[in-house]
Amino acid sequence: MASKEEMRRWIEKAYRYLLLADYYKYMDPDAHIHFYRKHFKYARKVAKAYRSGKVMEDWQPIAQQRPPREDGSAMVRILHASPDASLVDVYADGKRLARNVKFGQTTDYRALPAGSRKVDIYPAGRKGTPVASVRLSAAAGQHYTVAVVGRKARLELLTVEDRPTRRRGMAGIRFIHLSPDTPRVDLAVTGANVLFEEIGYKERTDYLFLPSATVNLEVRPTGTERAVLKIPNVKLTADAAYTVYAIGLLKGKPGLRGLVLKDG
Structure with a gap:
């Protein structure tokens, strides 16, 4: 009988x-044929195991998620993605989570008690009326990115769950478009x-799984091959x-x- 580890591999x-x-x-x-032969070798092993019935029925190809934090906390980071907003402070239920966050900056993940949490942003150093708020349903053990998006005249907070399903030996990658004046785009390997x-x-997007590699990425207006943004030397582990x-x-x-x- 093929073990879980053998089938996964x-x-x-x-x-x-x-x-x-x-x-x-x-x-x-030539490279196509070389790698396809390798693919067929292992696909045949899997098919043979299933045909013979010599496979553990509870085998699962997806790695298990991390267990919840023992203290019942969620983990939250802040991304400032508003191109014309100045420095901001971020509070959760009236307690400061981050301060003086500038455009393009991302904080580290920070623990936040699980439950329904009100996240507010203010101009740095001024805590009057929040310029944007969001209600975050924070689950224990979960990771979130809260992004400051939009123009300063109409800021928003966008909540993103950082909950990738991992596949052993592969790197997961997804894409999020936060440029307010850019039309629909494609993300490609150069x-x-x-x-x-x-x-x-x-x-x-959802996560796409790729072999580990260092790649050059580019963002293109959909339907074109003209890169409007190049992101070189992206290391996928x-x-x-x-x-x-x-x-x-x-x-602009x-x-x-x-x-x-x-x-995560």
Whole structure:
């Protein structure tokens, strides 16, 4: 009987080699054939185990999530993505969570008691009427990014769950579009495949799993091959997950900027 670990290893290798075979399909036929043969080798192992019934029925290909924090806390970080807002302070239920956060800055994750929490932002150093608020349902053990988005005349707080489903040996990547004057865009690997298509402002993708690698990414207006933002040397490490954020302005200052944050 194939063990859980054997089945996990075979399926992950089959998946990894299939990705590589697809990547090289039109670029390098020899590499395509090389990786497809490797994919077929491990896919056949999996199929043989299922046909013979020699497989543990409770096998699961997805790694288990981290257990909840013992203290019942959630973890929250702040991202300032409003291109024309000045420094801000962030409070949760009246207690300061972060101060003097500037455009393009991300705080570390910080513990926040689980439950319904009211998150407010104020101009730095002034705690009168909040300029934006959001109600965060914080689950114990969960990670969140609260992003300050929009123009300063109409700021918003956007809550993002940083809850990647990890696949052992693979890197997860997703994309979130936070540039208020940029139309729908695609995120692509430079000179290669498009990873995500037609992503609009404040939209987010699911995670896509790739082999660990260092890649050059670029953001393109949907349907074109003209990069309006290049994000070089993005290191994707196995067993980790990342969010790529596009912030700033397409026409104006500060210009478009890419942020790559490790999640969880």
